[in-house]
Amino acid sequence: MNLSRLRLIYLAQSPLVTRSFLQKLTNEDPDCSKIYDCSSKELVDHYQFSNKKAEQLYHYIQQFDSNHPILKKLRQFKIWTIHDQDFPPYLKYIPDPPIILYGLGRSDYLTHSPALAVVGTRRPSKDAKKHMYQLLKTLVDRDWLFVSGMANGIDGYAHRIADYYGGKTIAVIAGGLSHPYPPEHLDLFQRLTDKHLVISEYPPHVRPERYHFPERNRIISGLAFATLVFEAQERSGSLITADQALEQGREVMAVPHSISLEQAKGCHSLIQNGAKLVQNTYDILQEWEESKLNWQQI
Structure with missing residues (x-):
């Protein structure tokens, strides 16, 4: 499973992430590379998060790794992202x-x-x-x-x-x-x-x-x-x-x-x-x- 796909799926598990945010993100940053390099200030300035939520999301993103427990729990499910070839x-x-x-x-x-x-x-x-x-x-x-x-x-x-x-x-x-x-x-x-x-x-x-x-x-x-x-x-x-x-x-x-x-x-x-x-x-x-x-x- 490629890294950008895992990053998107991991990000979507956060309660701070809304549908509208995911839509904006996938339009602007399809491989999720930029947001994983964002500071909390950039999350406020570009994605319009409050200071508190930006700080929380920043720390959540920093905890990502491809073998994260959150991602392990998802292995029982079939997952399609909009970038996948088998997405309907x-x-x-x-x-x-x-x-x-x-x-x-x-x-x-x-x-x-x-x-x-x-x-x-x-x-x-x-x-x-x-x-x-x-x-x-x-x-x-x-x-x-x-x-x-x-x-x-x-x-x-x-x-x-x-x-x-x-x-x-x-x-x-x-x-x-x-x-x-x-x-x-x-x-x-x-x-x-x-x-x-x-x-x-x-x-x-x-x-x-x-x-x-x-x-x-x-x-x-x-x-x-x-x-x-x-x-x-x-x-x-x-x-x-x-x-x-x-x-x-x-x-x-x-x-x-x-x-x-x-x-x-x-x-x-x-x-x-x-x-x-x-x-x-x-x-x-x-x-x-x-x-x-x-x-x-x-």
Whole structure:
């Protein structure tokens, strides 16, 4: 493992280092050589740290060596940096790409195609499982991969459908891999790390915070050619994922439901605003046929 890569990974483990800082650093100093030679004053002047934080980060950097205990603990995880050749190209060019990804499971899934993001409410209707089976089972049989967020409800259903029927799935979680969330899905997390893939952009030791959930949505949409919303309330996390997909130039599809269903309002709003209405699996396959040439050129 080359030195500049280790330096970036080590730096990212510090609680003083934010996503925006990592983005600025990798743009200006891809091999991390300059920051490791910075004084605490230069950290203040150039990177806008407070005096106290600059001093703390300076001492943290000075403790780096390629066999540091922090780096040893990370060896159980697969790690991709944005400079790695096997970093997923679909993510590299989104407006706000993750700089580092941590994974457990099948690393080859990260570049599998076609991949479909499947999202929706944590409180699905009683018909949700039936509708998801009707639409997704054929895609499993055609070797599609589903990307979702391992949340309760629709996310969990998507992962379980892929797993039960011998398909492929990726879970993108909020927080680090040592703190899977929600606790109700610990069995699912274990199953996915054994047979599929779970990833996060947060270092493994980081506990999930509220703001992590909307942040991780851009990775869910970014890994897939399209985002399919099954059930979603208005102003929900699923609609944030749909917005992220549009910003990334991805397709958005939505499944309609009864107008009396609260969980349908978000989907109906998406359809009113141009999302593709999905009534059967053919609608999804047709969208892929129209999109795959552009997608495969990324």
